[in-house]
Amino acid sequence: MIDIQNLHFAYKKKKVYDGISLSFQAGYVYGLLGKNGTGKSTLLRCICGLLFPDAGTIDVLGFNPAERKPAFLQDVFIVPEEFYLPDVSIQKYVRCNAPFYAKFSQREFENYLKEFDVPVQNTLQQMSYGQKKKVLIAFALACNTSLLLMDEPSNGLDILSKTQFRKVLAGAVNENKCIIISTHQVKDLETLIDFVTIVDEGKILFSQSIDEISSKLAFKFSQDKNNMSNILYEEQTLSGSALVIPNDDDESTKVDLELLYKAVVTNPQMVRQIFTHSSKI
């Protein structure tokens, strides 16, 4: 669905991407993780045609995103971290925007709003940031675009809304849709993500499926880490240590994205070795 080859991108003098290659397939939810300013939002904006690469190619659904053709735009929706909604009622917003999206479903939109518990009688400007974000997410999902890009979607949502968001998003995933979520708040989306891509210093540091990660890494909690070897990352807690270790014993442990991220960023070589070595076998 998305094929990025040798992407170079810079903001004037600040280099963001230096020849990355990536691909994203339909039917999965991708988590894009990385430090502040590493270019997660930039990548999303390159994918939807808001920014143009300095070199390299991006192919999305067979289109060059930079051309911003209507046929491309009606099959891609971006939910930016900071967004704009006009000062109109929800009904009017839908009346104005939905006709541009061929696969928009009014029934689904209403269901999502119900799930999100959004007061539909208010105008968009009268709503809180979180409520507006929920309207935008509901609209984005109801557009049924093949590609949905979300930049920090859980920012500004309260605890209950985050649960609603996970539930709604899980229900919206299907084999024809690709969802890419850029986030810092990995805990919010842990249960949703199928693939993890970690971006750092203009490079793709790590890109693996959750299945692959859980087969190669074990996420453990131990009070006696002395028995453990090859620790990739450890974090002291009040009652012991949270550890990331190679999954040599084929254990089934739940992937902790936060620990994974820290392990990859602090120990990239070893993590890469584990995945490269195993894939050769």
Added chain:
Amino acid sequence: MNNRFSFKRLLLLVQKQFSENVKLYLYGTLALLGLLAIVMFLWTQIGGNTYKEETLFNLYLIGLYIAGGVFANYSFGMLSNKDKGIYWLTLPASHGEKLVCAIFYNLIVFTIIYTLFYFVVSQGAVAYIKGLIKHDPFKYHYETINWNDDDINDEVTVFTYAFFAVQAFYLLGSVGIKRFSFVLTTAIGALLIIGFIFFMQYLSASFSKNSLSFNIINARSYSNEGNVYHEYSISRFASDTIIFLAKFIWAPFFWLVTWFKLKEKEI
């Protein structure tokens, strides 16, 4: 699917633009009405004893150019804000459709509304003046314009084309300039006009050195001794083409550049 231009999408864009900006347009219209009323009031109060329709027409043109420029400069204002720009650029319509939608509101809707309001308000002022004349016919006078005069018609035609060009220029400014767009566009426009005047003066001076009088499409040389008279002119076709382009090319040229700027726009 037609990715270049679809009338269906254009219609949707026009509807969307109106629905999302109806409040702004309403307030803008009321503000325009108020300003026109103030201008007309001042004209009736300080116009002296002889009122001229020509003054009214000049006021109409000044207002049309200034208000039209401001309105045109607002057209792509969304692009100077990241959040609004993303909303605008990711809407599934082509750049051409978005540009035509902006031209429609600027050139057609704005001009019709401004002209209509000006007509209504100015007719109120004229009615007041006619009342004064009726009351004291020896003191007050109202001079009308002869709209059948060819010179007046030529003047109206030139100002209409120039208005199209000015609006298109401000439209381009709203895409190309992020901050203080109106001020900077005005400054750049003024510099271009001044530069053009200086260039023409320079050309004219160069021709004068050689005892030639020059008016773009031809040059004449006179000599008193021996009554020598020469005229150098380009072909009729070429001169017609130059005049045609000078009149009509500016607005389409600025629209074309705006379209390219929209295509290149990154946020």
